[in-house]
Amino acid sequence: MSPTPITAPFPASRLRRLRRTPALRAMVTETTLTPANLIWPIFVTEIAGGEGEIPSMPGVERLTLDGAKRAAETAMRLGIPAICIFPHSDPELKTESCERAWDPDNIGNRAIRAIKEVAPELAVMTDIALDPYNANGHDGLVRDGVILNDETVEALGRMALVQAEAGADILGPSDMMDGRIGALRGLLEQNGHKDVAILSYAAKFASGFYGPFRDAVGASGRLVGDKKTYQVNPANREEAMRCVARDLAEGADMVMVKPGMPYLDICRMVRDQFAAPTFAYQVSGEYAMIEGAIRNGWLSREVVVESLLAFRRAGCDGILTYYAPQVAERLA
Numbered sequence: 001m002s003p004t005p006i007t008a009p010f011p012a013s014r015l016r017r018l019r020r021t022p023a024l025r026a027m028v029t030e031t032t033l034t035p036a037n038l039i040w041p042i043f044v045t046e047i048a049g050g051e052g053e054i055p056s057m058p059g060v061e062r063l064t065l066d067g068a069k070r071a072a073e074t075a076m077r078l079g080i081p082a083i084c085i086f087p088h089s090d091p092e093l094k095t096e097s098c099e100r101a102w103d104p105d106n107i108g109n110r111a112i113r114a115i116k117e118v119a120p121e122l123a124v125m126t127d128i129a130l131d132p133y134n135a136n137g138h139d140g141l142v143r144d145g146v147i148l149n150d151e152t153v154e155a156l157g158r159m160a161l162v163q164a165e166a167g168a169d170i171l172g173p174s175d176m177m178d179g180r181i182g183a184l185r186g187l188l189e190q191n192g193h194k195d196v197a198i199l200s201y202a203a204k205f206a207s208g209f210y211g212p213f214r215d216a217v218g219a220s221g222r223l224v225g226d227k228k229t230y231q232v233n234p235a236n237r238e239e240a241m242r243c244v245a246r247d248l249a250e251g252a253d254m255v256m257v258k259p260g261m262p263y264l265d266i267c268r269m270v271r272d273q274f275a276a277p278t279f280a281y282q283v284s285g286e287y288a289m290i291e292g293a294i295r296n297g298w299l300s301r302e303v304v305v306e307s308l309l310a311f312r313r314a315g316c317d318g319i320l321t322y323y324a325p326q327v328a329e330r331l332a
């Protein structure tokens, strides 16, 4: 039930009274942002010399395994509860059958183990989709130009089990195939991974805001066509709600809306409708937009925290953001 605010007529009511000093403003702050609300996505490379800054994401670097360990330690120090690993894999080893996706020694799985070595308490989240290992850049297996749903779900299952085996706490299926949450949940139960959580990329839109990410993982030049046959049309709110309902019903523990800032209406709807742990992904293009403007002197760095508060206001428990370490440092 939403309350009915009662406001006396002016001048009995002067809303500026409670804005006058920092102390008064602090007393009536409605929404909070703490490091506990942040999930930090990192890129880990297996390519010699692949580390270093990503041109379309200034300030974000691809890391070596050692770099990933240092990031994990930084996250622990700053109170960031979770890190999410994205692999930058050797282009020579990408194939149409994507078998490296379920190789226990692929770079993603090596990163999980490396991080668990130095920061066992940090929650490690993964990405489940075939794109880092797929010769054609798609999240699913492709035959004659068609993304195969059921065959892909089977492949994702193999991928999920080796990630769970490697020590992942949270699996993040980002592929948008139908039926994958139920399939993964069943496999985890059957294989002794009952306590591995699933944070489903439930309402993932076919967005142009993923461009810099595809540069970061080396998928840009490869993608044949687009992802519109599996990601949701940006015009569709109700379909997004059906996706979230479906994933929760199939056993997702948490759900995500992606991208973030252009989809805050969806975040609010999901929170109100399902009252489930809800996350948003402030994606690479949002980062590039904000950071590009800051570096050009067109915006001040204050907008970073402001952009993240918006997600909290829209009902999100947390945000995946490349700004996680910077913001956590600032909030400390």
Ligand SMILES: NCc1[nH]cc(CCC(=O)O)c1CC(=O)O
Pocket: 127, 128, 129, 130, 131, 139, 174, 175, 209, 210, 211, 212, 213, 214, 227, 282, 283, 284, 285
């Ligand atoms: N499985 C792909 C995946 N996982 C996370 C992102 C995007 C993240 C970002 O833009 O920051 C993407 C890109 C895509 O769907 O093409």
